[in-house]
Amino acid sequence: MVTSITSFGRSGLYDWMMQRVTALVLATYTIFMIGYLLFNPDLSYEQWKDLFSGTGMRIYTLLAILSLVAHAWIGMWSVSTDYIKQAGARFVFQSVCGLLAFIYVVWGIQILWGI
Amino acid sequence: MLVSVYRYNPEIDDAPYMQDVHIDIPGGKDIMVLDLLQLLKDKDSTLAYRRSCREGVCGSDGMNMNGKNGLACITPLSEVVENDKLVLRPLPGLPVIRDLVIDMTQFYKQYEKIKPFLINDTPAPAIERLQSPEERAELDGLYECILCACCSTACPSFWWNPDKFVGPSGLLQAYRFLADSRDTATNERLAELDDPFSVFRCHGIMNCVNVCPKGLNPTKAIGKIRNMLIQQAT
Ligand code: SF4
Ligand code: SF4
Ligand code: FES
Numbered sequence: 372m373v374t375s376i377t378s379f380g381r382s383g384l385y386d387w388m389m390q391r392v393t394a395l396v397l398a399t400y401t402i403f404m405i406g407y408l409l410f411n412p413d414l415s416y417e418q419w420k421d422l423f424s425g426t427g428m429r430i431y432t433l434l435a436i437l438s439l440v441a442h443a444w445i446g447m448w449s450v451s452t453d454y455i456k457q458a459g460a461r462f463v464f465q466s467v468c469g470l471l472a473f474i475y476v477v478w479g480i481q482i483l484w485g486i
Numbered sequence: 487m488l489v490s491v492y493r494y495n496p497e498i499d500d501a502p503y504m505q506d507v508h509i510d511i512p513g514g515k516d517i518m519v520l521d522l523l524q525l526l527k528d529k530d531s532t533l534a535y536r537r538s539c540r541e542g543v544c545g546s547d548g549m550n551m552n553g554k555n556g557l558a559c560i561t562p563l564s565e566v567v568e569n570d571k572l573v574l575r576p577l578p579g580l581p582v583i584r585d586l587v588i589d590m591t592q593f594y595k596q597y598e599k600i601k602p603f604l605i606n607d608t609p610a611p612a613i614e615r616l617q618s619p620e621e622r623a624e625l626d627g628l629y630e631c632i633l634c635a636c637c638s639t640a641c642p643s644f645w646w647n648p649d650k651f652v653g654p655s656g657l658l659q660a661y662r663f664l665a666d667s668r669d670t671a672t673n674e675r676l677a678e679l680d681d682p683f684s685v686f687r688c689h690g691i692m693n694c695v696n697v698c699p700k701g702l703n704p705t706k707a708i709g710k711i712r713n714m715l716i717q718q719a720t
Pocket of ligand 3: 539545
């Protein structure tokens with residue numbers, strides 16, 4: 372058993388499943404967005420605003436943002452534990468990733484509920 | 487033909503270097519790489535490499551031949567030589583002791599970690615623990631591993647984390663005991679593997695399958711361990 376406190380869920384299985392579930396959410400969100408844009412070629416600002424005013428869409432978008440952040444964190448954590456051998460540099464890298472993730476979440480919520 | 491061999495004797499050399507040797511194969515025959523090494527050694531007896539069985543059974547002479555890991559004794563020149571040239575290097579990713587001889591401590595440590603022996607706390611029967619032919623068949627494709635390390639030293643995940651990631655060879659053996667109907671330590675074994683490194687550092691690159699000289703499939707075994715972990719958790 373290798374114990375590692377900076378991973379996402381602490382268990383390898385949990386991280387692995389999280390990675391799959393979040394990928395699924397991101398895939399459906401991307402397909403939905405592409406589909407929506409394709410079916411509405413002459414999209415107006417009002418229409419766009421309406422779309423994001425619905426609670427359903429807000430929840431879905433927030434879910435996508437959280438999925439993106441979790442997915443990116445697990446991925447970047449793996450990359451850093453593979454390639455950055457110096458513990459100090461790895462910690463700094465992981466901290467920057469974590470901070471950016473947090474900023475994106477807060478910023479995303481602000482945009483979504485600011486509409 | 488031209489053979490380029492990795493040479494390094496830490497007692498004499500400051501740094502490893504490649505030694506180029508032109509060599510004529512007697513009779514132009516398609517000999518094994520191990521036979522070629524013997525020819526090289528006849529010329530220069532300081533060349534060091536491991537070998538024992540010379541028939542693909544002991545797993546001693548794993549090395550990197552023109553970029554691909556394999557056993558020198560069962561690899562004919564025709565399979566690896568390109569443009570009349572052969573580059574021989576030690577298995578990548580582990581410390582070199584001398585020339586083609588590597589220090590396999592880290593590899594064996596991972597093997598040790600997975601407890602490569604039957605664990606069964608129930609009272610032993612008078613003669614032996616029996617298996618049905620079907621139960622025995624579960625071990626096919628697993629027990630044949632000769633621990634040559636060709637797979638683990640071809641795996642990028644093992645290169646980056648040889649102390650944390652068990653590696654394809656060790657995981658194949660881990661599954662060999664998980665799949666054994668006589669073993670009763672399944673849950674303890676799985677608990678040992680459920681961290682972000684031991685099993686889950688495998689990204690399914692399949693370098694291991696590509697090089698295994700015994701034709702085994704560690705990636706498949708790793709997938710089965712993962713499925714067991716999922717089943718246990720959900
Ligand atoms: S499939 Fe997994 S164990 Fe095999 S080489 Fe790739 S990462 Fe390594
Ligand atoms: S799985 Fe194949 S390549 Fe890996 S150690 Fe066993 S025999 Fe060698
Ligand atoms: S010498 Fe035994 S496997 Fe090659």
